[in-house]
Amino acid sequence: MTRAFALGMLLNLAFVVIGVIAGFSAHSTALLADAAHNMGDVVGLGMAWGAMVLARRARTARRTYGLRRTTILAALANGGLVLFAIGGVVWAAIQRLTHTPAVDGGIVAIVAAIGVVLNVLAAMLFAKGRKGDMNIRAAFLHLVADAAVSAGVVVAGVVVWKTGWSWIDPATSLVVSAVILVGTWKLVREAMNLLLDAVPDHIDATDVEAFLGATQGVTGVHDLHIWSMSTTEIALTAHLIVPWDTCSPTLVADLCSRIEQRFKIGHVTLQLEPAEHAEHCEQGIRGAV
Numbered sequence: 288m289t290r291a292f293a294l295g296m297l298l299n300l301a302f303v304v305i306g307v308i309a310g311f312s313a314h315s316t317a318l319l320a321d322a323a324h325n326m327g328d329v330v331g332l333g334m335a336w337g338a339m340v341l342a343r344r345a346r347t348a349r350r351t352y353g354l355r356r357t358t359i360l361a362a363l364a365n366g367g368l369v370l371f372a373i374g375g376v377v378w379a380a381i382q383r384l385t386h387t388p389a390v391d392g393g394i395v396a397i398v399a400a401i402g403v404v405l406n407v408l409a410a411m412l413f414a415k416g417r418k419g420d421m422n423i424r425a426a427f428l429h430l431v432a433d434a435a436v437s438a439g440v441v442v443a444g445v446v447v448w449k450t451g452w453s454w455i456d457p458a459t460s461l462v463v464s465a466v467i468l469v470g471t472w473k474l475v476r477e478a479m480n481l482l483l484d485a486v487p488d489h490i491d492a493t494d495v496e497a498f499l500g501a502t503q504g505v506t507g508v509h510d511l512h513i514w515s516m517s518t519t520e521i522a523l524t525a526h527l528i529v530p531w532d533t534c535s536p537t538l539v540a541d542l543c544s545r546i547e548q549r550f551k552i553g554h555v556t557l558q559l560e561p562a563e564h565a566e567h568c569e570q571g572i573r574g575a576v
Contacts, residue, residue, distance in 0.1 A: 316380045321436055335426060356517055390447050390453040394444070400441050428470065481514075487521055507562075511524075521553065524556045524557075
């Protein structure tokens, strides 16, 4: 992944430079919007790369989980930067809708086509690792979205070139910004949920609870918690009520292994409670009432 991050950043940075120069030369806010998004990807890839390195550091007595959550912070910061950049582009596009300078559609189309190629090449670098890591998935989706957006700018450039309708350019930049906004907002929302210890989107807590409750020897489940330790690691804790006299000594180890295989949850902590103790507690509560 180190090589993928480095090459991805270089490819995106190359397009940022080309896009900014061409955007100002051709008076194209569409190109500037595309370049702004790619600049966000350059910074985002750098933060994701750094977070991935930090997440591999060994835990300490103070930080017993290590620095795994820096990957979540990187994803959140990446989304925030993209939103900030798009805000500036939208403002410029709105102003140009009423006072649109002549736009060189040919330059817009050619440069945007270069962006399609570079983003597709960069996205291919992250295609294999996107399923197991939100950071990698975010990078892959951003690059694919960039390629699609650049393709739209190509079309806009051709239209401006053939018709001379310069207003198409700022209008396209607004559409581009809207597409980017939707995708980025989803990433920001997911990162916020992870920071707030919400259950990851791909895991159904009800299914996990049903799975634990259906395990032979388990008569009850409570205090079930599932959260993300990083963009790749998920933790689970739960209290299981079991008949103490018939409890298997390998119950916890077997369950941990099965949970990891079925739900891809690698950090599992299960606390066993004697069924007899739970019954006594329940009777005591009823008696007090």
